Amino acid sequence: MNSHRAEPEMMFSVSHKTAFVVDHCPYMAESSRQQVECDVLTKSRGQGMIPLAPVSKSLWTCAVECSMEYCRILYDVYPLKKLINYIVSDSEFHILNSWRQEDQSTHELMSALAAVGPPNPQEDPECCSVLHGLVAAVESLCKITEYQHEARTTLMDTADRVANRGRIICLTNAKSDTHVRMLEDCVQETILEQNKMAAGSDRLMPIQQCELVLVHIFPQGEDTLVSDRPKKEVSSLLTSEVHSVRAGRHLATKLNILVQQHFDLASTTITNIPMKEEQHANTSANYDVELLHHRDAHLEFFKSGDLHMAGSTSRDSGLKETVTLKWCTPRTNSVGGSELHYCTGAYRISPTDVNSRPSSCLTNFLLNGRSVLLEQPRKSGSKVISHMLSSHGGEIFLHVLNSTRSTLEDPPSISEGCGGRVTDYRITDFGEFMRENRLTPVPESPDTEATGKPPAERAKAQLERYTRYWPMIISQTTIFNMQAVVPLANLIVKESLSEEDLLTCQKTVYNLVDMERKNDPLPISTVGSRGKGPKRDEQYRIMWNELETLVKTHVAGSERHQRVLDCIVACRSKPPEEEERKKRGRKREDKEDKAEKNINKDSEDKSWQESERLKGAVERGKEEQGESEVIKDSPDSPEPLNKKPRLEEIPLPEKAKGPVSLLTMWTNRITVANSRKHQEFAGRISSVNNKAELYQHLKDENGMDLHENGKATR
Incomplete structure (x- = not known):
C-alpha cells in the first residue's frame, strides 16, 4: 500500500x-x-364552421x-x-x-x-x-x-x-x-x-x-x-x-x-406498457415511455456490456440513445416493491415527454402506490428482471435490482476456489489475521485522551500495517509457510519494536542463515514449474528476497525496524570464498543433473543395444581368459594371471566426456588386462585363411614334412 x-x-x-x-x-x-395544428376536432366540427x-x-x-x-x-x-x-x-x-x-x-x-x-x-x-x-x-x-x-x-x-x-x-x-x-x-x-x-x-x-x-x-x-x-x-x-x-x-x-x-444522465425507454383506450374501454394498446435518470442506474449494463440500446424516440435524426426495458406485470399490494427485492441503488426519474398521455398514466399509476418490475428484452433464455419503478414520498425512483448472485445469500466455499482455478488460499492464516484485528468497544479513558488518537483510528492504522504485505495464496509465498520465520513476521508489523523484539528478529535471521549453511530444504511451491523446482541455492535467494520485501514495507516505523533490515542485508552478503564454494556446488549439481538427464534420455532408446553389446563383451572376455590360462606358464608373461589391474589404473579414452557406461568400463578393463599378460601372438599376425601354420622352421631343419595326423614323411 x-x-x-x-x-x-x-x-x-x-x-x-x-x-x-x-x-x-x-x-x-x-x-x-x-x-x-390547432384544429383537432375534424369529425365533430359542424358543416358550416371554418377550420382553424x-x-x-x-x-x-x-x-x-x-x-x-x-x-x-x-x-x-x-x-x-x-x-x-x-x-x-x-x-x-x-x-x-x-x-x-x-x-x-x-x-x-x-x-x-x-x-x-x-x-x-x-x-x-x-x-x-x-x-x-x-x-x-x-x-x-x-x-x-x-x-x-x-x-x-x-x-x-x-x-x-x-x-x-x-x-x-x-x-x-x-x-x-x-x-x-x-x-x-x-x-x-x-x-x-x-x-x-x-x-x-x-x-x-x-x-x-x-x-x-x-x-x-x-x-x-x-x-x-x-x-x-x-x-x-x-x-x-x-x-x-x-x-x-x-x-x-x-x-x-x-x-x-x-x-x-x-x-451525467441516461435514458431508459419502458416498452410494452398496457393501457386501456378511452374510446374502447374493453381494448388495450401497448405504449412506450422514455425516462431520464442518473447514469449509474445502468452501471451494471456498462460493466457487463449487456446493453439493449435503441434509437431516439423522437422524430429527429436520432441523435439520442436509450436503454430498452420491458414492462412486467405489476404487483397488487400497496407496499412498495423496494422492501421485497434486494436493491443496489435508487435514482429519481423524469419523463422526457411529461405532458403525453402514456407518461401521465404511468406516473399516476406509480404515485398510487404501485410498483412495476422491468426486465431485459431477450430473444432466448430465462427472464432477467433488472430494474423496478416505485414511488417514495411522492417522488418516483428507478430501483436497480441485483440480477446476479446476491451478497445476502450464502457465499460459495472458499475451498472451491475462485472460478475453479485458485484453491490454495491461506485460509488458516486469514482466520488468525481476523482474530488479531477484531474490533471491540473501548470506553473513553485518560490513556485514550493522552495518546491523542481515537481507538478507531488506531485500529485502522494497525489494519494498514498488517496488510502492507500479505500474500493471499500459499504458492505465492515462502516465508509465511516457514515456522522459523513466524517470530519475525509477528513482530515486524508492530508500530514500534522493543530491544527484546529486535533481538528476537535478529535471532530469527541467524537461524535462517544456519539453515542455509546446512542446506536444509525450504517449502518452495512447484505449481506451474517442471521437474523438482528451483535449486536449493535459488530457493534461499527467493526466501531472502521475500523476507527483505516484508521488512522494507515496515522500515519507516522506527529505528529498530531499520536495524532488522540491516541485519538481513548483512547476513545475505556472503564472503568471496563462500560465493566461490556455492558457485562450484552449483556447477557440480548442474553436471550431475545433465548426466542424469542424458542417461535417462538414452536408456529407453538404447537399452536393447547395450544389453547385447554387454553380453558379447562378457563372452569375449571368457575366451580371452581361456587363452590366458594356456599361456600362463610362458616365460615371456610379464605378470601372473591372477594379478588384477586396479580400477584407478584403467585409462579412459581421451575424447570421453561426461558419464562412462558399464560396457566402456568393461572393455577398457579387458584391454588393459590382456596388454599386461603377454605380447601379441605372432601366429595371429602371419595366419592364412584364419589358420596359423605351426612349426614353420621344422622342415628346414630336419627335411621332413608333417601331415595333419602327426606322421613324418620324407
Missing part, C-alpha cells in the same frame, strides 16, 4: 451553478416557421419552452444542490431568480417569465444585446451560494477546497461566427474583471472555471449563419462550445441531449 495521501478533491463541480441567458431582443420575435389555421411559435417561445424543459428535468432528478439562475437580456438584463434553494422551481420561473412577456418587435435593435445578460451571468457566478457558504464555514482550515465553478447557457440568434467570437471575448474580459473585484470581498468568490455553451437558434427553412464548434479552451478560466440548431423540435432535442451531458 502507498503511504502517501492524495490531494483533497475540490468541492462543487461546474454543474453546481448554471446561468441561463435567453435573448429577449426584437429579432427573437421572428417566427420559427414550424406549424402547429395552423400557428407557429416565435424563436422566443421556442427558447423559453426548451429552457424550461431543461430546468424541469434538472429539478426532477436533482432537487437539491443543482442551482439555476435565469436571466433575460434585451436593452438591460433581468434576473428572474436567485441562487437560494427556495427560488429553484419551474413554477417560480414561469411566473417571472409571464411578467417579462414576449419581445417587443418595435423596440430599437441597436439598444438591445445579449451582452447585458452575459455580463450579468458572470457577475452572478461570482456570488456565493448557501451551499458554498456552509462548506466554507465548516471547513475553515481547508476552505480552499471550496471551488467556484459554473456554466453559462446562452440562447440567442447570432449574426455570424465573428459575432460569436465577440461574445466569447466579452465573457473572458468580464471574468477577469470580476475576479479582481472578488479577490478582496467576503461576499464574492473568484471564478476558477467557467463553461460557455452558445446555442444559436434560427428559423426552419433558412440556412444557418453560424457553424457548430466543439468545446475548446479559450483560456485557463473559460471553455466555449457552439451549437447551431433549428427552432422547434430540433431545439427541444438538443437541450434534452445537453441536460444529459451536463448532469
Whole structure:
C-alpha cells in the first residue's frame, strides 16, 4: 500500500451553478416557421364552421419552452444542490431568480417569465444585446451560494477546497461566427474583471472555471449563419462550445441531449406498457415511455456490456440513445416493491415527454402506490428482471435490482476456489489475521485522551500495517509457510519494536542463515514449474528476497525496524570464498543433473543395444581368459594371471566426456588386462585363411614334412 495521501478533491463541480441567458431582443420575435395544428376536432366540427389555421411559435417561445424543459428535468432528478439562475437580456438584463434553494422551481420561473412577456418587435435593435445578460451571468457566478457558504464555514482550515465553478447557457440568434467570437471575448474580459473585484470581498468568490455553451437558434427553412464548434479552451478560466440548431423540435432535442451531458444522465425507454383506450374501454394498446435518470442506474449494463440500446424516440435524426426495458406485470399490494427485492441503488426519474398521455398514466399509476418490475428484452433464455419503478414520498425512483448472485445469500466455499482455478488460499492464516484485528468497544479513558488518537483510528492504522504485505495464496509465498520465520513476521508489523523484539528478529535471521549453511530444504511451491523446482541455492535467494520485501514495507516505523533490515542485508552478503564454494556446488549439481538427464534420455532408446553389446563383451572376455590360462606358464608373461589391474589404473579414452557406461568400463578393463599378460601372438599376425601354420622352421631343419595326423614323411 502507498503511504502517501492524495490531494483533497475540490468541492462543487461546474454543474453546481448554471446561468441561463435567453435573448429577449426584437429579432427573437421572428417566427420559427414550424406549424402547429390547432384544429383537432375534424369529425365533430359542424358543416358550416371554418377550420382553424395552423400557428407557429416565435424563436422566443421556442427558447423559453426548451429552457424550461431543461430546468424541469434538472429539478426532477436533482432537487437539491443543482442551482439555476435565469436571466433575460434585451436593452438591460433581468434576473428572474436567485441562487437560494427556495427560488429553484419551474413554477417560480414561469411566473417571472409571464411578467417579462414576449419581445417587443418595435423596440430599437441597436439598444438591445445579449451582452447585458452575459455580463450579468458572470457577475452572478461570482456570488456565493448557501451551499458554498456552509462548506466554507465548516471547513475553515481547508476552505480552499471550496471551488467556484459554473456554466453559462446562452440562447440567442447570432449574426455570424465573428459575432460569436465577440461574445466569447466579452465573457473572458468580464471574468477577469470580476475576479479582481472578488479577490478582496467576503461576499464574492473568484471564478476558477467557467463553461460557455452558445446555442444559436434560427428559423426552419433558412440556412444557418453560424457553424457548430466543439468545446475548446479559450483560456485557463473559460471553455466555449457552439451549437447551431433549428427552432422547434430540433431545439427541444438538443437541450434534452445537453441536460444529459451536463448532469451525467441516461435514458431508459419502458416498452410494452398496457393501457386501456378511452374510446374502447374493453381494448388495450401497448405504449412506450422514455425516462431520464442518473447514469449509474445502468452501471451494471456498462460493466457487463449487456446493453439493449435503441434509437431516439423522437422524430429527429436520432441523435439520442436509450436503454430498452420491458414492462412486467405489476404487483397488487400497496407496499412498495423496494422492501421485497434486494436493491443496489435508487435514482429519481423524469419523463422526457411529461405532458403525453402514456407518461401521465404511468406516473399516476406509480404515485398510487404501485410498483412495476422491468426486465431485459431477450430473444432466448430465462427472464432477467433488472430494474423496478416505485414511488417514495411522492417522488418516483428507478430501483436497480441485483440480477446476479446476491451478497445476502450464502457465499460459495472458499475451498472451491475462485472460478475453479485458485484453491490454495491461506485460509488458516486469514482466520488468525481476523482474530488479531477484531474490533471491540473501548470506553473513553485518560490513556485514550493522552495518546491523542481515537481507538478507531488506531485500529485502522494497525489494519494498514498488517496488510502492507500479505500474500493471499500459499504458492505465492515462502516465508509465511516457514515456522522459523513466524517470530519475525509477528513482530515486524508492530508500530514500534522493543530491544527484546529486535533481538528476537535478529535471532530469527541467524537461524535462517544456519539453515542455509546446512542446506536444509525450504517449502518452495512447484505449481506451474517442471521437474523438482528451483535449486536449493535459488530457493534461499527467493526466501531472502521475500523476507527483505516484508521488512522494507515496515522500515519507516522506527529505528529498530531499520536495524532488522540491516541485519538481513548483512547476513545475505556472503564472503568471496563462500560465493566461490556455492558457485562450484552449483556447477557440480548442474553436471550431475545433465548426466542424469542424458542417461535417462538414452536408456529407453538404447537399452536393447547395450544389453547385447554387454553380453558379447562378457563372452569375449571368457575366451580371452581361456587363452590366458594356456599361456600362463610362458616365460615371456610379464605378470601372473591372477594379478588384477586396479580400477584407478584403467585409462579412459581421451575424447570421453561426461558419464562412462558399464560396457566402456568393461572393455577398457579387458584391454588393459590382456596388454599386461603377454605380447601379441605372432601366429595371429602371419595366419592364412584364419589358420596359423605351426612349426614353420621344422622342415628346414630336419627335411621332413608333417601331415595333419602327426606322421613324418620324407
